[in-house]
Amino acid sequence: MTTLVDVAKKANVSKMTVSRVINHPDKVTDELKQLVYEAMRELDYHPNVIAKALANKSTRIIKLCILEDIDTTEPYYMNLMIGIAKTLDLHQYSLQLVTRRNFDIGNCDGYIITGMREADVDWIKKLTKPVVLFGENRYGFDYVDTNNKAGTYLLSQLALKKGYEHLIYIGIDSKESFEYSREAGYIQQVQENRMVPELHRFDNHSHLSEEYVEQNWKNIPKNTAFICASDRLAIGIERAIIRCGGKIPDDFGVTGFDGVFLNQIASPRITTIKQSIIEMGSACGENLLDKIESGETSGPLVFEPKICLGGTLRN
Amino acid sequence: MTTLVDVAKKANVSKMTVSRVINHPDKVTDELKQLVYEAMRELDYHPNVIAKALANKSTRIIKLCILEDIDTTEPYYMNLMIGIAKTLDLHQYSLQLVTRRNFDIGNCDGYIITGMREADVDWIKKLTKPVVLFGENRYGFDYVDTNNKAGTYLLSQLALKKGYEHLIYIGIDSKESFEYSREAGYIQQVQENRMVPELHRFDNHSHLSEEYVEQNWKNIPKNTAFICASDRLAIGIERAIIRCGGKIPDDFGVTGFDGVFLNQIASPRITTIKQSIIEMGSACGENLLDKIESGETSGPLVFEPKICLGGTLRN
DNA sequence: AACTAAACTGTTACCGATAACATGAATACA
DNA sequence: TGTATTCATGTTATCGGTAACAGTTTAGTT
Numbered sequence: 001m002t003t004l005v006d007v008a009k010k011a012n013v014s015k016m017t018v019s020r021v022i023n024h025p026d027k028v029t030d031e032l033k034q035l036v037y038e039a040m041r042e043l044d045y046h047p048n049v050i051a052k053a054l055a056n057k058s059t060r061i062i063k064l065c066i067l068e069d070i071d072t073t074e075p076y077y078m079n080l081m082i083g084i085a086k087t088l089d090l091h092q093y094s095l096q097l098v099t100r101r102n103f104d105i106g107n108c109d110g111y112i113i114t115g116m117r118e119a120d121v122d123w124i125k126k127l128t129k130p131v132v133l134f135g136e137n138r139y140g141f142d143y144v145d146t147n148n149k150a151g152t153y154l155l156s157q158l159a160l161k162k163g164y165e166h167l168i169y170i171g172i173d174s175k176e177s178f179e180y181s182r183e184a185g186y187i188q189q190v191q192e193n194r195m196v197p198e199l200h201r202f203d204n205h206s207h208l209s210e211e212y213v214e215q216n217w218k219n220i221p222k223n224t225a226f227i228c229a230s231d232r233l234a235i236g237i238e239r240a241i242i243r244c245g246g247k248i249p250d251d252f253g254v255t256g257f258d259g260v261f262l263n264q265i266a267s268p269r270i271t272t273i274k275q276s277i278i279e280m281g282s283a284c285g286e287n288l289l290d291k292i293e294s295g296e297t298s299g300p301l302v303f304e305p306k307i308c309l310g311g312t313l314r315n
Numbered sequence: 316m317t318t319l320v321d322v323a324k325k326a327n328v329s330k331m332t333v334s335r336v337i338n339h340p341d342k343v344t345d346e347l348k349q350l351v352y353e354a355m356r357e358l359d360y361h362p363n364v365i366a367k368a369l370a371n372k373s374t375r376i377i378k379l380c381i382l383e384d385i386d387t388t389e390p391y392y393m394n395l396m397i398g399i400a401k402t403l404d405l406h407q408y409s410l411q412l413v414t415r416r417n418f419d420i421g422n423c424d425g426y427i428i429t430g431m432r433e434a435d436v437d438w439i440k441k442l443t444k445p446v447v448l449f450g451e452n453r454y455g456f457d458y459v460d461t462n463n464k465a466g467t468y469l470l471s472q473l474a475l476k477k478g479y480e481h482l483i484y485i486g487i488d489s490k491e492s493f494e495y496s497r498e499a500g501y502i503q504q505v506q507e508n509r510m511v512p513e514l515h516r517f518d519n520h521s522h523l524s525e526e527y528v529e530q531n532w533k534n535i536p537k538n539t540a541f542i543c544a545s546d547r548l549a550i551g552i553e554r555a556i557i558r559c560g561g562k563i564p565d566d567f568g569v570t571g572f573d574g575v576f577l578n579q580i581a582s583p584r585i586t587t588i589k590q591s592i593i594e595m596g597s598a599c600g601e602n603l604l605d606k607i608e609s610g611e612t613s614g615p616l617v618f619e620p621k622i623c624l625g626g627t628l629r630n
Numbered sequence: 631a632a633c634t635a636a637a638c639t640g641t642t643a644c645c646g647a648t649a650a651c652a653t654g655a656a657t658a659c660a
Numbered sequence: 661t662g663t664a665t666t667c668a669t670g671t672t673a674t675c676g677g678t679a680a681c682a683g684t685t686t687a688g689t690t
Contacts, residue, residue, distance in 0.1 A: 017668090048645085050368045051648090054675050330676090
């Protein structure tokens with residue numbers, strides 16, 4: 001492996017000059033810079049990341065901590081990791097996948113944390129290295145997420161535009177920030193149209209929302225659209241409506257949220273929010289590296305939601 | 316952060332002794348060892364992985380290169396990564412996810428490669444760092460895989476035991492080693508029972524195997540079992556049989572291979588081979604780290620297949 | 631007792647980079 | 661013309677470890 005010294009010899013300068021050409025090119029004359037660049041090219045020089053890390057007291061390691069249970073059937077985490085890994089790779093950082101338990105073992109330059117809940121706030125606050133969360137939060141941590149509120153707001157709006165007269169919100173029974181935001185989007189749209197919000201909350205399992213519809217079928221008027229907080233819940237609603245003999249999308253509408261995979265097994269496909277998790281993962285990485293290298297906080301990064309049309313809303 | 320020197324001072328020894336206690340404890344007297352251990356404990360000393368890596372000319376980075384297109388709907392890769400990451404983490408190594416394109420950028424201590432095809436053999440041979448492949452191969456590279464041959468052998472055996480009189484093999488139309496092995500398992504079982512093998516090959520899409528059965532329905536005798544090289548192909552077969560009015564498992568049997576996820580959307584569930592990709596990923600990591608640290612080749616690591624009973628074989 | 635080998639422990643140099651300081655040349659200003 | 665200031669480059673020490681070698685005991689032989 002060629003080192004700084006090799007390049008320095010070849011270019012007839014000190015190794016410090018070579019180092020400067022790489023890190024502070026403005027402090028070296030163009031003439032020497034050219035010499036050094038040429039030497040680097042000829043020798044196919046690649047800096048030794050490890051030596052750099054040692055000198056800088058950095059590690060070039062980013063820890064990714066997934067706090068929720070990993071549902072490996074959802075490609076969500078896979079996409080997230082691919083997105084993050086892509087960016088880190090580009091910047092010569094490497095990724096360490098850690099759990100809450102082995103979180104503290106080994107150094108790193110920063111953290112990406114996903115699936116944070118209230119109980120985690122305290123220890124996250126104590127971290128001394130930069131952190132970016134994947135998923136919105138209300139504790140002031142930087143994060144990357146879809147604009148959840150805008151998502152349900154837009155879907156509700158679309159449902160109304162398509163002529164559904166009742167909008168029922170089917171939410172996830174959890175106290176996480178994204179859920180509040182999704183509820184808020186629905187509520188705002190409904191209120192802007194002088195309608196009364198109706199919300200129900202379940203654990204995020206399709207059979208629970210399914211059960212709900214089946215048991216309340218006779219009280220659900222035609223021309224109702226269900227705005228669901230997840231595709232999972234939406235699929236349950238869809239199945240129940242079909243089982244009860246309701247017609248989708250003519251008499252009933254359904255919308256979901258996420259659109260990562262589950263939707264592929266629904267028929268008709270759920271109209272939902274498409275999130276590009278890979279892209280968001282990349283952004284998450286970029287965000288964190290910026291923070292590490294500049295030392296500045298970047299603030300939250302919110303992706304505007306895109307509606308992914310399926311067959312569960314008219315037209 | 317406490318360093319070797321801090322520990323050395325506290326224990327009243329040279330830092331070299333501390334280093335020895337960590338790396339060659341047999342070369343230090345028990346007395347000093349105790350002192351050092353105590354100092355380490357009191358100071359909560361954790362070695363600096365980066366400095367170690369620099370001194371050892373290592374990087375503590377393992378590159379994972381996925382050569383096939385990543386089908387993110389299959390949790391396969393996710394599981395693989397989780398398995399690998401778990402092990403690496405345990406040994407304080409970190410994972411770098413690379414593609415064929417950025418493969419050469421940056422150093423590492425070893426490679427895990429999955430999805431290798433013939434065309435890749437040459438460049439893989441040229442690698443100077445230890446390599447472990449995920450997926451069997453016939454070029455002498457170390458690998459981790461399920462015993463593919465045993466898998467189809469066992470499924471064929473089971474089908475025969477259940478009384479199916481004809482066994483048709485539905486394979487993947489590719490020249491990869493695992494496919495040859497799966498075919499070989501079927502063929503061996505069939506020949507041991509003095510039957511004539513019948514093989515068909517398709518690209519790995521369910522609609523292709525589905526089409527095949529539909530078009531040849533009248534030529535397929537009752538009491539036939541289809542031994543398929545993948546769950547994907549098996550699902551196609553299953554759908555076609557049902558569509559054509561055949562009865563599963565009474566009149567027709569179907570078996571798959573993989574059982575990672577797709578099977579979850581089949582009804583009835585395919586009887587298939589269950590692979591614990593996470594565990595195999597871990598093994599892959601262990602294998603590679605062994606190789607890196609000992610310098611010795613470990614040979615292939617083959618996991619014996621486990622049959623996962625679904626509803627596509629009688630009884 | 632003298633000599634050699636083995637077993638510990640300490641010293642030094644080095645891994646490949648960077649920051650802080652030192653040096654020397656060029657420019658500025660009085 | 662002499663001195664202050666700036667700018668470009670080189671020198672040294674350092675990051676936190678490890679290997680190779682050197683020095684000191686201790687034990688074993690004759």
